[in-house]
Amino acid sequence: MIKQKISAAPSIRRLPSYLHTIKQLQREGDEYISGTVIAQELNLEPIQVRKDLAITGIIGKPKRGYPVGALISAIEQFLRWDLVQDTVLVGAGNLGTALMGYGEFQLHGLNIVAAFDKNPEKIGKDIRGVRVLPVDTMEIQIRNFKVKIAILTVPSPSAQETADILVRAGIEGIWNFTNVKLKVPEDVVVQKEDLSSGYAMLCVTMNTARESRSQPPKA
Amino acid sequence: MIKQKISAAPSIRRLPSYLHTIKQLQREGDEYISGTVIAQELNLEPIQVRKDLAITGIIGKPKRGYPVGALISAIEQFLRWDLVQDTVLVGAGNLGTALMGYGEFQLHGLNIVAAFDKNPEKIGKDIRGVRVLPVDTMEIQIRNFKVKIAILTVPSPSAQETADILVRAGIEGIWNFTNVKLKVPEDVVVQKEDLSSGYAMLCVTMNTARESRSQPPKA
Numbered sequence: 001m002i003k004q005k006i007s008a009a010p011s012i013r014r015l016p017s018y019l020h021t022i023k024q025l026q027r028e029g030d031e032y033i034s035g036t037v038i039a040q041e042l043n044l045e046p047i048q049v050r051k052d053l054a055i056t057g058i059i060g061k062p063k064r065g066y067p068v069g070a071l072i073s074a075i076e077q078f079l080r081w082d083l084v085q086d087t088v089l090v091g092a093g094n095l096g097t098a099l100m101g102y103g104e105f106q107l108h109g110l111n112i113v114a115a116f117d118k119n120p121e122k123i124g125k126d127i128r129g130v131r132v133l134p135v136d137t138m139e140i141q142i143r144n145f146k147v148k149i150a151i152l153t154v155p156s157p158s159a160q161e162t163a164d165i166l167v168r169a170g171i172e173g174i175w176n177f178t179n180v181k182l183k184v185p186e187d188v189v190v191q192k193e194d195l196s197s198g199y200a201m202l203c204v205t206m207n208t209a210r211e212s213r214s215q216p217p218k219a
Numbered sequence: 220m221i222k223q224k225i226s227a228a229p230s231i232r233r234l235p236s237y238l239h240t241i242k243q244l245q246r247e248g249d250e251y252i253s254g255t256v257i258a259q260e261l262n263l264e265p266i267q268v269r270k271d272l273a274i275t276g277i278i279g280k281p282k283r284g285y286p287v288g289a290l291i292s293a294i295e296q297f298l299r300w301d302l303v304q305d306t307v308l309v310g311a312g313n314l315g316t317a318l319m320g321y322g323e324f325q326l327h328g329l330n331i332v333a334a335f336d337k338n339p340e341k342i343g344k345d346i347r348g349v350r351v352l353p354v355d356t357m358e359i360q361i362r363n364f365k366v367k368i369a370i371l372t373v374p375s376p377s378a379q380e381t382a383d384i385l386v387r388a389g390i391e392g393i394w395n396f397t398n399v400k401l402k403v404p405e406d407v408v409v410q411k412e413d414l415s416s417g418y419a420m421l422c423v424t425m426n427t428a429r430e431s432r433s434q435p436p437k438a
Contacts, residue, residue: 015419110418189428
């Protein structure tokens with residue numbers, strides 16, 4: 001598996017929220033946007049915002065900030081979100097269905113061309129506009145679609161065997177929503193989504209808030 | 220809203236995967252675990268692992284590493300995952316249902332005491348063992364339950380009005396799965412979950428992998 005550059009990861013993770021905010025300000029008619037305004041909108045420090053945006057290669061102009069159109073392009077090109085990425089989703093359960101209906105993805109070029117499931121009641125039907133196909137045709141269908149990205153939302157006990165088939169079918173990137181650490185060849189990228197991470201953040205931040213409430217403000 | 224310490228955030232986000240890995244190694248009978256082993260398991264740099272774990276206050280012993288039991292306790296206490304946190308979930312749709320069935324949460328002390336929805340077909344029923352109650356009783360029920368954390372999985376157009384009710388009911392922390400930037404009083408913590416963040420990571424990592432494949436290895 002490719003080792004991710006940990007130092008850049010937090011910046012990359014924040015880029016989608018920058019994009020969301022900047023597009024909103026663009027709709028309001030702003031031609032330039034400053035790092036300070038983005039920071040205020042997102043409750044971040046301005047220096048952090050400028051550092052994060054620099055990874056896309058764009059540099060703001062002193063006093064004016066970033067030209068909005070160029071900033072959007074820079075982020076989208078850096079993320080390759082200016083291109084449509086065809087993907088398949090495996091496991092059309094509740095989480096899979098939620099992801100198929102997640103409107104943001106289409107704005108980011110993420111196009112789910114098909115879903116796979118083993119439940120006969122789902123096969124052949126459309127869920128949120130995505131056709132559900134039998135999982136035992138997955139390998140050949142993925143080859144036909146020439147899809148390189150798979151979203152994995154199967155139950156954890158099926159995760160590894162499903163990943164093996166995805167790799168055989170030529171998948172180069174797996175977005176893994178199971179809690180299984182997948183074993184894949186070195187050149188396959190796995191992005192593991194851990195919903196507990198957000199809960200960890202919430203717990204620590206709430207605790208910090210409680211502590212600051214119980215302490216009198218400094219003179 | 221409380222400003223999160225951005226510098227510590229990536230470390231906090233990684234703690235749940237450390238916990239998962241360490242518990243696995245504990246089941247295999249290990250009494251000590253080194254930062255290097257954790258790093259290998261999680262595809263990280265050892266220095267990063269030691270830095271991350273240091274935020275919990277634990278320091279490894281030279282050559283032996285961390286005592287496994289103490290390390291688990293340190294992480295769980297830091298995250299307050301040694302305590303049961305009662306929560307409510309608002310919006311029992313596909314994503315809400317997926318979260319109610321997410322087994323990991325119980326291991327982390329996250330206890331969903333009730334769900335709220337406006338769909339009469341869901342009200343009064345149990346989903347994944349969680350009773351669904353009518354959303355218009357939410358404010359009084361949350362007061363009765365004395366719950367301080369809410370998981371928000373309503374459709375985005377209802378997000379702000381729901382958050383307003385949650386705040387009135389005494390909720391101190393909102394785990395926000397909608398794409399709305401909620402307006403809440405200063406002392407309420409909002410943890411916004413953005414599923415696009417993981418997709419951004421996947422796209423950039425795949426692109427890095429592609430670039431390294433197309434370049435001949437350095438001599």
